[in-house]
Amino acid sequence: MATTAEKVKETTAAEEVDLTDGFHLVIDALKLNGIETIYGVPGIPITDLGRLAQGNGMRVISFRHEQNAGNAAAIAGFLTKKPGICLTVSAPGFLNGLTALAHATTNCWPMILISGSSEREVVDLMQGDYEEMDQLAIAKPLCKAAYRVLHAEDIGIGVARAIRAAVSGRPGGVYLDLPAKLFSQVMEAAKGEQSLVKVIDAAPAQIPGPDAVKRAVDVLKGAKKPLIILGKGAAYAQADEEIRKFVEGTGIPFLPMSMAKGLLPDNHPQSAGAARSTALLESDVVVLVGARLNWLLSHGKGKQWGPRGSKKFIQIDIEPKEMDSNVEIAAPLVGDIGSVLGELNKALSGAPKPAADWVKTINDKKEANISKMAAKLGKNSSPMDFHSALGALKQVIKERPDAILVNEGANTLDLARGIIDMYKPRKRLDVGTWGVMGVGMGSAIAAAVETGLPVLAVEGDSAFGFSGMEVETVCRYNLPITIVIFNNNGIYRGVDKDPTGRDPATTVFVPDARYDKMMEAFGGKGYYATTPDELKRMVDEAMDAGKPALINAVIDPAAGSESGNIGNLNPQSVVTKKK
Ligand code: ADP
Ligand code: TZD
Numbered sequence: 001m002a003t004t005a006e007k008v009k010e011t012t013a014a015e016e017v018d019l020t021d022g023f024h025l026v027i028d029a030l031k032l033n034g035i036e037t038i039y040g041v042p043g044i045p046i047t048d049l050g051r052l053a054q055g056n057g058m059r060v061i062s063f064r065h066e067q068n069a070g071n072a073a074a075i076a077g078f079l080t081k082k083p084g085i086c087l088t089v090s091a092p093g094f095l096n097g098l099t100a101l102a103h104a105t106t107n108c109w110p111m112i113l114i115s116g117s118s119e120r121e122v123v124d125l126m127q128g129d130y131e132e133m134d135q136l137a138i139a140k141p142l143c144k145a146a147y148r149v150l151h152a153e154d155i156g157i158g159v160a161r162a163i164r165a166a167v168s169g170r171p172g173g174v175y176l177d178l179p180a181k182l183f184s185q186v187m188e189a190a191k192g193e194q195s196l197v198k199v200i201d202a203a204p205a206q207i208p209g210p211d212a213v214k215r216a217v218d219v220l221k222g223a224k225k226p227l228i229i230l231g232k233g234a235a236y237a238q239a240d241e242e243i244r245k246f247v248e249g250t251g252i253p254f255l256p257m258s259m260a261k262g263l264l265p266d267n268h269p270q271s272a273g274a275a276r277s278t279a280l281l282e283s284d285v286v287v288l289v290g291a292r293l294n295w296l297l298s299h300g301k302g303k304q305w306g307p308r309g310s311k312k313f314i315q316i317d318i319e320p321k322e323m324d325s326n327v328e329i330a331a332p333l334v335g336d337i338g339s340v341l342g343e344l345n346k347a348l349s350g351a352p353k354p355a356a357d358w359v360k361t362i363n364d365k366k367e368a369n370i371s372k373m374a375a376k377l378g379k380n381s382s383p384m385d386f387h388s389a390l391g392a393l394k395q396v397i398k399e400r401p402d403a404i405l406v407n408e409g410a411n412t413l414d415l416a417r418g419i420i421d422m423y424k425p426r427k428r429l430d431v432g433t434w435g436v437m438g439v440g441m442g443s444a445i446a447a448a449v450e451t452g453l454p455v456l457a458v459e460g461d462s463a464f465g466f467s468g469m470e471v472e473t474v475c476r477y478n479l480p481i482t483i484v485i486f487n488n489n490g491i492y493r494g495v496d497k498d499p500t501g502r503d504p505a506t507t508v509f510v511p512d513a514r515y516d517k518m519m520e521a522f523g524g525k526g527y528y529a530t531t532p533d534e535l536k537r538m539v540d541e542a543m544d545a546g547k548p549a550l551i552n553a554v555i556d557p558a559a560g561s562e563s564g565n566i567g568n569l570n571p572q573s574v575v576t577k578k579k
């Protein structure tokens with residue numbers, strides 16, 4: 001029996017019609033929609049897809065593990081508002097990419113996981129095909145939408161649906177299943193071109209109703225101690241000017257969530273970052289701008305927030321279901337942040353500034369906390385503790401505000417978040433809503449690829465280990481990434497002992513491991529830092545060079561605390577078992 005390709009050739013040979021196939025249609029569909037980069041790992045059945053994409057001018061960044069490629073795609077989505085693309089092989093490659101797809105969805109970032117798959121007829125009868133798996137069914141509960149394309153003429157519409165699903169409304173992850181046979185399906189090139197779809201207005205503006213705006217303005221005008229919380233949805237929205245106008249126009253103190261740091265500089269006079277507890281506890285009206293009342297904000301209730309009923313929330317979010325998720329929202333503002341703040345800014349022009357005593361309460365607390373911290377940061381100790389090492393890196397980012405900071409770990413994460421000030425939007429990339437270890441190298445690589453800016457990745461030694469093999473990828477693409485490993489010999493600390501004395505404790509690693517040698521193995525530059533001065537000098541040298549570098553920063557193994565700042569979430573056994 002003739003294949004589709006042969007049949008088309010036979011019937012069209014006389015006229016010498018130009019042909020296209022599934023491979024080319026996927027690439028054309030992505031390019032037509034402005035997608036220029038693919039992150040992935042090659043193999044059956046998508047090797048040629050990556051090769052052809054590269055040949056057709058797309059940037060194809062090949063990783064050592066799909067999870068890292070997926071994390072790169074997720075961060076690309078956050079940074080660009082276009083879906084980041086992760087391309088994987090079937091079953092195992094797909095599953096490796098799936099964690100990142102779920103992570104993107106959890107964080108509300110647009111991403112499309114495209115995986116090759118085995119043929120339906122074989123999968124459905126479970127006949128034991130190579131990497132056989134019903135990938136579509138498995139992906140569905142872990143993402144926003146999942147589609148499978150069976151016919152080449154549907155590739156255009158399939159890609160269009162995937163893009164729209166990823167970026168419209170609340171952004172998220174989308175799975176696109178492409179069975180092996182699809183790629184070699186052939187059709188006339190002209191018909192193929194006609195079948196492509198350029199998505200029009202992929203993420204339509206969502207404008208809040210006038211009643212909702214009025215309600216919010218009334219609540220805000222009744223406030224004595226208002227507070228604005230900026231979340232990573234605000235960073236994603238790229239409505240930086242409206243956000244600045246809203247904060248500065250109202251004069252209300254603001255608190256940035258982790259990845260919203262830098263929307264307004266952390267040294268802004270209205271920043272309440274260093275007075276977080278006071279701001280949460282004492283405020284009476286809280287405006288949430290693209291921030292959910294999830295665990296990161298203690299669900300909007302409990303000790304941190306003061307007595308029940310002492311707060312009114314105004315929430316700006318594109319997702320209507322987010323309202324009342326944990327506590328009552330007095331004034332829901334459903335819409336995109338740019339449109340909502342545009343309306344609010346108009347309605348609030350000329351409104352009175354918050355009372356001076358509230359601003360003073362925040363500022364006094366802030367100044368006290370900042371000077372307490374300054375003493376800890378300035379020490380030039382050896383071995384370094386987290387504070388002295390982070391003091392050096394705080395200075396690096398102050399001098400290089402355009403650099404992108406990637407950050408993961410426990411102590412390394414929590415302390416860096418508090419200590420390193422950010423000055424510009426979308427410059428801090430971290431573990432997100434789930435607190436995922438292993439996002440570091442994928443994030444760093446995507447940040448460098450998407451922005452061309454220098455990247456400083458500040459990594460716990462454990463966190464780094466989850467994606468450490470990607471230093472080869474960093475070197476292969478010669479990216480301007482400087483990695484600093486906070487090497488305290490383990491997870492949280494490096495001093496635990498196995499109570500039986502048989503094995504290493506579960507939280508410790510090989511002591512004094514030389515992560516810098518890993519970088520050297522692939523042609524990058526390795527450094528070994530034992531003091532904050534050395535660390536600063538080495539980071540500066542590496543970032544000036546703009547080439548792959550890894551600095552092994554030796555941190556006192558006893559300095560950290562278990563689970564960093566979230567020890568309260570870490571259950572501990574209270575039972576002593578009798579022998
Ligand atoms: P953080 O962890 O920084 O507090 P979250 O991830 O919890 O932030 O919240 C981000 C919120 O932003 C989500 O509820 C999401 O629906 C919302 N969001 C994302 N993009 C937009 C946008 N363009 N306009 C309005 N809301 C948005
Ligand atoms: N696995 C995944 C995917 N995510 C996680 N968050 C964890 C495991 C648990 N975990 C944390 O929450 S932090 C952490 C783990 C393993 C590592 C902390 O060690 P570190 O940082 O070396 O990265 P510090 O500086 O030593 O605290």
Ligand code: MG
Nearest residue numbers: 460461490491
């Ligand atoms: Mg560690």
